[in-house]
Amino acid sequence: MKVTKQVEVAICDFCKKQEALYYKCTACEKDICYDCCETEAVKYSHTVHSSRSGDGVYCHNCDEANKADPLHRAYARIATLRREANSFGEDFKKRSDEAEAALKRVQEQQSATA
Numbered sequence: 577m578k579v580t581k582q583v584e585v586a587i588c589d590f591c592k593k594q595e596a597l598y599y600k601c602t603a604c605e606k607d608i609c610y611d612c613c614e615t616e617a618v619k620y621s622h623t624v625h626s627s628r629s630g631d632g633v634y635c636h637n638c639d640e641a642n643k644a645d646p647l648h649r650a651y652a653r654i655a656t657l658r659r660e661a662n663s664f665g666e667d668f669k670k671r672s673d674e675a676e677a678a679l680k681r682v683q684e685q686q687s688a689t690a
């Protein structure tokens with residue numbers, strides 16, 4: 577049996593080509609495809625340490641226009657903390673590597689003089 581079904585698809589409001597399955601601007605609700613999300617929008621994670629559904633997506637217009645909006649501010653605050661966590665992680669890794677290298681140097685010196 578063959579039937580023709582009508583399927584509703586969301587087309588990206590930016591490039592008008594791709595199907596926009598994943599993203600929608602949190603403020604203006606325009607559909608955004610995966611590619612355009614990289615170029616036309618800003619993604620905000622809803623937790624500091626992971627990202628999954630519930631993340632905010634703002635097209636560039638709305639990102640600018642909603643700076644004072646409580647929801648946008650809440651997302652932006654998490655984004656700031658994420659950046660902080662990342663830079664802390666990098667700094668921590670650097671210091672760990674230095675500390676481990678220092679221990680190795682001392683051990684090597686001691687075994688050389690023993």
Ligand SMILES: [Zn+2]
Pocket residue numbers: 588589590591592593594608609610611612613
């Ligand atoms: Zn697109």
Ligand SMILES: [Zn+2]
Pocket residue numbers: 601602603604605606634635636637638639
């Ligand atoms: Zn928007």
